[in-house]
Amino acid sequence: TQQYLNGDNLATPLVDMVNVTAEIYRQRLIDVSWFMREINEKIARQANQEDDCKGRFWEGRFKSQALLDETALVACMAYVDLNPVRANIADTPESSNHTSVKLRCEQTKASEKPHHKASQTDNISNQPHTLLPFVGNPREDMPQGLPFDLSDYLQLIDITGRSIREDKHGFIEQSQPEILKRLNISAAHWFIITTEFRTQFHGAVGREAALTDFCEHQHFKRRQNLSHCNKLFA
Incomplete structure (x- = not known):
């Protein structure tokens, strides 16, 4: 492979070997299972060495879920960002270590300018470069x-986090954030989604139309999650 990259003249059998190797790498790069296996093995070995023990480190196999529409996307994001609050290892979202919401809060605070009305361009450029930016509500000239x-x-994360911390089941302030209004999710259903996302959904997640299109594209005979999606996203 190194000779091939250096531009050396290789015999046909050697070129064929390079092509076979490249195809193996391509398949690995698009294989989530292979990627997770490599990560899990390294972490497990390190943890076992530190704890001087043997055996599996992870409780079970990883789950890969397809987020098919905006509703599923924001629900999963909120569920992940509020993990530390839900586990009672952080008091607020902005103090939750290793979360994207903490990084976004820190970047937002650092980029605030007194007496300056930020434009949409400013808002995007001031967001963390390591995370996909928020670009506003859907429109025709939608950037990535x-x-x-x-x-x-x-605001949505802050209100939801307070609801989880104060143990007010299904409670969200009467003035719901625009995200919930636009996606038409009830406060009670939103609370269930953001505290039980992994147990409520398996596989693809989205409204019925998106779920139907996904199953047809994947040639699935049954639409898993349909009843839960209809109930919680209705």
């Missing part, structure tokens, strides 16, 4: 990014 407003999402 998350189809929500950043301030709206942070």
Whole structure:
């Protein structure tokens, strides 16, 4: 392979070997199972060495879920960002270590300018470069990014986090953030989604139309999650 990259003249059998190797690498790069196996093995070996023990490190196999529309996307994002709050290892979303919402909060605070009215371009450029930016609500000239407003999402996370911390089941302030209004999700259903996303959904997640299109594209005979999606996203 190194000779091939250096531009050396290789015999046909050697070129064939390079092509076979390249195809193996391509298949690995698009294989989530292979990627997770490599990560899990390294972490498990390190943890076992530190704890001087043997055996499996992870409780079970990873789950890969397709997020088919905006509703599923924001629900999963909120579920992940609020993991530390839900596990009672963080008091607020902005103090939750290793979460994207904390990084977004820190970047937003650092980029605030007194007496300056930020434009949409400013909002995008001031967001963390390592994360996909929030680019506002869907429109015709939509740039690449998350189809929500950043301030709206942070408000949603803050209200939801308070609901989880205060143990008020299904409670969200009467003035719901625009995200919930636009996606037409009830406060009670939103609370269930953001605390039980992994147990409520398996496989693809989205409204009925998106789920139907996905199953037809994948040639699935049954639409898993249909009843839960209809109930919680209705």
